Amino acid sequence: MPFRKGFPLITLSTTGQDSDKPLLDVENLRVYYPVRGPLIQKIFQREKLSVHAVDGVSFTLKPGEIFGLVGESGCGKTTTGRAVLRLVDPTSGSIKFEGINITTLKEKVLRPLRTRMQIIFQDPHASLNPAMSIGRAIGHPLKIHGLAWQEEDVKKRVLTAMREVGLTPEEQLYDKYPSDLSGGQKQRAVIARAMILKPKLIVADEPVAMLDMSIRAKVLELMLDLKKKYNLTYLFITHDLATAKFLCDRIAIMYLGRIVETGPAKLIYNDPKHPYTKALLQAIPIPDPRRRARKVLPKGEVPDAVNPPMGCRFHPRCPAVLPTCGWEGRDFLDYLEERRTDLKKGKVDEVNLGPLDLWKAKGLVAERHCRPENIAIITEYIRSILNEAPSPLSKAVERVRNVENRLVVQFRTPDPLAPKEVEGRLVECLLY
Amino acid sequence: MHALDNISLDVASGESIGIVGETGSGKSTLGKAVLEILPPRTEIKGRLVFRGRELGQLDKARIRHIRGEEIALIFQDPMTRLNPLMTIEDHFVETIKAHQRVSRHEALARAEAALASMRVPESRISNYPHEFSGGMRQRIMIALALVLNPSLLVADEPTTSLDVIVEAQILEILEDLKRTYKMSLLLITHNLGIVAEVCDRVAVFYAGKIVEVGTVDDIFTRPIHPYTRLLLQSIIHLDTKELHSIDGAPPDLVSPPTGCRFHPRCPYAQAVCREKIPPLDQFRQDQLAACLFGKDFL
Numbered sequence: 265m266p267f268r269k270g271f272p273l274i275t276l277s278t279t280g281q282d283s284d285k286p287l288l289d290v291e292n293l294r295v296y297y298p299v300r301g302p303l304i305q306k307i308f309q310r311e312k313l314s315v316h317a318v319d320g321v322s323f324t325l326k327p328g329e330i331f332g333l334v335g336e337s338g339c340g341k342t343t344t345g346r347a348v349l350r351l352v353d354p355t356s357g358s359i360k361f362e363g364i365n366i367t368t369l370k371e372k373v374l375r376p377l378r379t380r381m382q383i384i385f386q387d388p389h390a391s392l393n394p395a396m397s398i399g400r401a402i403g404h405p406l407k408i409h410g411l412a413w414q415e416e417d418v419k420k421r422v423l424t425a426m427r428e429v430g431l432t433p434e435e436q437l438y439d440k441y442p443s444d445l446s447g448g449q450k451q452r453a454v455i456a457r458a459m460i461l462k463p464k465l466i467v468a469d470e471p472v473a474m475l476d477m478s479i480r481a482k483v484l485e486l487m488l489d490l491k492k493k494y495n496l497t498y499l500f501i502t503h504d505l506a507t508a509k510f511l512c513d514r515i516a517i518m519y520l521g522r523i524v525e526t527g528p529a530k531l532i533y534n535d536p537k538h539p540y541t542k543a544l545l546q547a548i549p550i551p552d553p554r555r556r557a558r559k560v561l562p563k564g565e566v567p568d569a570v571n572p573p574m575g576c577r578f579h580p581r582c583p584a585v586l587p588t589c590g591w592e593g594r595d596f597l598d599y600l601e602e603r604r605t606d607l608k609k610g611k612v613d614e615v616n617l618g619p620l621d622l623w624k625a626k627g628l629v630a631e632r633h634c635r636p637e638n639i640a641i642i643t644e645y646i647r648s649i650l651n652e653a654p655s656p657l658s659k660a661v662e663r664v665r666n667v668e669n670r671l672v673v674q675f676r677t678p679d680p681l682a683p684k685e686v687e688g689r690l691v692e693c694l695l696y
Numbered sequence: 697m698h699a700l701d702n703i704s705l706d707v708a709s710g711e712s713i714g715i716v717g718e719t720g721s722g723k724s725t726l727g728k729a730v731l732e733i734l735p736p737r738t739e740i741k742g743r744l745v746f747r748g749r750e751l752g753q754l755d756k757a758r759i760r761h762i763r764g765e766e767i768a769l770i771f772q773d774p775m776t777r778l779n780p781l782m783t784i785e786d787h788f789v790e791t792i793k794a795h796q797r798v799s800r801h802e803a804l805a806r807a808e809a810a811l812a813s814m815r816v817p818e819s820r821i822s823n824y825p826h827e828f829s830g831g832m833r834q835r836i837m838i839a840l841a842l843v844l845n846p847s848l849l850v851a852d853e854p855t856t857s858l859d860v861i862v863e864a865q866i867l868e869i870l871e872d873l874k875r876t877y878k879m880s881l882l883l884i885t886h887n888l889g890i891v892a893e894v895c896d897r898v899a900v901f902y903a904g905k906i907v908e909v910g911t912v913d914d915i916f917t918r919p920i921h922p923y924t925r926l927l928l929q930s931i932i933h934l935d936t937k938e939l940h941s942i943d944g945a946p947p948d949l950v951s952p953p954t955g956c957r958f959h960p961r962c963p964y965a966q967a968v969c970r971e972k973i974p975p976l977d978q979f980r981q982d983q984l985a986a987c988l989f990g991k992d993f994l
Contacts, residue, residue, distance in 0.1 A: 336859035446945040447719075476718040477886065478930045481941035503859065506932045510939070533934070547864040549889030551931050553912040556893055561864050565831045601817045610818075620819055 285363065286324040287465055287497050288348065293321045293357035295343050299570060315569045317343040319521035320357075325465070330491070330498040332512035332529065334505060336544075338566050339518040341501045345467045348499065349381055350374060361465070379409050382458035386470035388450035392442040399438035402426065402457045409461065425456040429486060448479040452486065459490060469501045484511065505544055509533050517541045520569055520577040527689025537691045539584040574628075575678035576693065586694055590678035591660035593625030599657055603649070616645045628675040636669060643671055697949050699725040701904045703742075704976070709847065712874055712881035714891030714912070716927075717901030718946050723884045726901075727852045730882065731769050732759050747847070765795045768841035772853040774833035777840070778825040784811075785821045787840055795844055810839040814869065831862035838869065845877065852884045867894055888931055892916055897982075900924050903947050903957040906976060910983030920985040920993045923958045956988065964989065 296314040318340040325331050333341040346352045348359055350366060358367045361381060366374060385391040392401055402425055403418040405411075412418045419438070426434035429452045442450055451471065458466055468487065472480040484507070490496060502508050508515055509529060516526035517540065525538040536542045543562045550556075562581035567573055573580055575590015580598065582589065600620055604610040622632040634642050643666060650658040662676045683690040700722045707713050717723040728734050730744065732751060744751040746767065751759060763769075771777055778787060788807030789800055798806075808818045814835040825833060834854065841849060851870070855863035871894055874881055883895055891898050892912060899909040900923065908921040919925045929940040944961040947953055953960050959969040966989070974986045979994060987993070 336861065448945060476946065477888075478718060478927060478942035479945060480932065481930055481939035484932075485939055485941075504932070505860075506934050506936060509934055510932060510936050543861060545934070547860040548934065549864070549867070549887065549893050551889045551892045551916065551928065551933055553892045553916050559864055559868070561868070562861060565829045565862055566859070601819065604817050604819055605812050605815050607812060610812075 285327075286360075287327045287362060288325040288499070289358075289360040290324070290344075290348060291322045291358045291360075293318055293344065293347060293359065294355045295340070295347050295352060296355045313570055316521050316572055317569060318347065319572070321516075321518070321521070321523055322357075323516055323523065323526060325497050325499060327464070327497055328491075328495050329513045330500055330511055332500045332502060332508040332515035333518060334502055334508045334515055334544075335518035336503055336566055338520070338569060340521040340569075341503075341518050342469055344518070345383070345469050345499055345501045349378075349383055349467055351383070375409070379405075379411070379461040380463050381465040381467070382461060382463040383467045383469065384451075384454055384458055384471045386473050388447060388454050388474065389442065391454050392450060394442050397439050397441055398431075398445065398453050399423075399426075401442075402453060402460055405457060405461050411461070421460060422456075425460045426453075428459065428490070429453075429456040430482075431456060447475050448483060451475060451483055455483075455486065455490070459494075462494070463496070465497050465499065467499045467501065470503070471500075472507065473502070473504065480507075487511075505533075505548055517544065520566060520572050522577060522692065523683075523690075524578065524693065525689060525691050526683075531688050535687070537686050537689065537696065538578075538693050539582045539695070540578045543583070576681055584695060585656045587656045587659035587676070588679040589656070589660075589694055590681075591657050591675045592628050593630035593673070593675065595657060596630035596661075596673050596675075597623050597625050613649075617642065628677065630673040630675075631670050633669055634666075634671050639666055639669065639671060646671065646673065698904055698952065699949060700729070701952075703906055705899055705906065705909065707848065707880050707882060709880055710874070710878040711897065712883060712895045714895035714898040715882065715884045715901060716886065716888055716891055716898060718886060718927075720903070720946050720949060721901040722904040722949075723886075723901045724852055725904075727769070727850045727882065727884050730848075730850055731763050731767055733763075733769075761795065764791065764846075765844045766846050767848045767850065768844070768846035769850045769852065770834075770837050770841050770854050772856045774830075774837040775825065777837050778833065780825055783822050783824055784836055787836075788821075788843060791840055792843060806843055807839075810843040811836070813842075814839040830858060831865065834858060834862075834866055835869070838866070838873075842873065842877075842879075846879065848880045848882065849873075850882045850884070853886070854883070855890065856885070856887075863890075870894060888916075888928065889933070900927070903952055904949055905957060905986065906984075907958065907987070908983070908985040909976070910980070910985075914980060914983045918994075920979050920983065920990050921958075921987045922962050922964050922993070924985075925993070926963075956986070964992075 295318040296316055299313040299315060321344055333344055335341050343352060347354045354367055358365055361377060366377065399422050403422040406418055406421060412421060423434045426437065431437055431449060431452045472483050475483060491498060500512055512529045514527060515529045515532060516523045517538065519540050525532060525541045532541060536545055546559050547561060560583055562583055564581050573590060574592045579585050579589035580595055603613050624631055643664060647664050650661055660675050662674045664673050679694055681692060681694060683692045684696050686696045703726060715723045715726060729740065746762065789803045792798060792803040792806060811818055811821065816832060816835055816839065828836065855866050858866065867890060870881065873879055885891060895912050897910065898912050898915050899906050902923050908915065908919065908924045915924060919928060926942045930942060942961050947957060955971045956969045956974050959965040969988060972988060974988045976984045976986045977990060978984050979990050
């Protein structure tokens, strides 16, 4: 057929060509949230504080795959999911959806693309408007995007969508309100609302975490069925490693805003490389009393993302940590504090060192002011506790010295850290 | 609404028993009943015997004495127990002095020992609850519950709001306590994995009733009641190859199903299950189940 002159040539991409190209390409994504404090703090604080929720994350999603973002609360998985859909604005980095860079697209231009990328939230109770009937809620996106206006048409499509997600008898449930539905039914309604626009990408943020164990499987099965039928791509966000293992083709383990290990799910579960991945897998309770075992757990908790640890962010808790991983001044303060919980050592420390709040940490240095008559004794005491039990921390201390009336504990500069390919996956760890 | 219906359960000294069930199974109501902290107009029938004393017949002052000192409770969310306007020190002094005549100095010494056993630095005793992380708060709450050396600890979803690693840390602490102080533990949770790791015995609740009770080994390796079997199958764990679920949803307790409350969801249900309420029968030495066809599942 001859083309009309001047008619723009639109190449309709066929599915065959599509499958090589990533559906979603995220590169070096950073999302920082400003910390809001009182005005007085703003005036006196020179540097602006921010939560480094996502701090340099890169991954791609191939069409038709399930990619899992796995991690504990505060690791940035949810923020990553939201940034991908531009529900929060990225601080830097780039997000390409179907080859189009959407990182800074204006909402007006972005809106038509939104029909192809949808989200399912964790809490189905909170994602449905209690004053809107189920039928209206599911049909709402059609109206927002101007895809259907006539009530009859909308209703027909809503009923089809409801049947598709197993929200039956659909005619009866159409006029019901969220409060009339069970948790599982509500989540089905949320899925129907996302599916009605026939999206390509669905970000599923903990879609079954709020549901009872006995109905979780049903919802996951539904998601798998829909994926097969419509060749959907899922970005599956979860803290539950077992569900991710069952569902995902590839996964990324996140810790404090970074991806620490990413690759094919099978590889990572069979032989985790990053100490954090190992710790997570080990910590999951096993529903089999015959397999009870004492666990080797990382100490402490996820630190504050306003001021993440230097070097590898997992280093203060890592069971396999090296002297080069990023030890810094505040780790020394934590070390002193930890010693105080030991009844014996704590008392001796208290006599020799006095209160801990004399210490200050800044970057690679921990220091305190000492009276001239005490400084030699205190320096000697610090040296002795560092030598008494050599540890990665004590080996990371470059030197302990006196500057005027200050006692300074100086740590070595950490080795640079970058993701490395290890046996078919990327790992960000100095062990490899 | 009948939140609990005809529950009989005993906990031996030094034993830890897991109470598992889904939303609305009545498991938290049981925990509250044990501490006598149900809302005022709740109708309670039956007997609650603690170390030979029937709690229902004691006066308020006696119960207050037992609660906290002999039976302690920890909740899912530490902030429901900790007062944001009080320092940790004040919490401990208040708790100890409410039960025992000791000086502030003595109370503080005990508080410090309790905190140290939970690995909370004593230097932080004058901090406020919001200055601690979630796991640390949970440890403080446990220290506070244990400072009076209770003989029974009721823990209602103690790790549900925590991440897996911190959860595992807290569970280890609970196990250590059990071993060191010979304390009994009533652990209420929806997570069967936790029960398998911490408890000696387990009671499975469904719609306000116990459907099965037995040793952890029996319940996890050879469950009898269809609900227990299906619930165990529905857990998604690292070795899951196939997804299983239970049809339908847990029932509304205002008008629970007749007969066996699980019959509408049970794949093995017969006509008789709709009419006859199954008694909790003994099927093995330490294993009881409330199923009319229990012997078919042995």
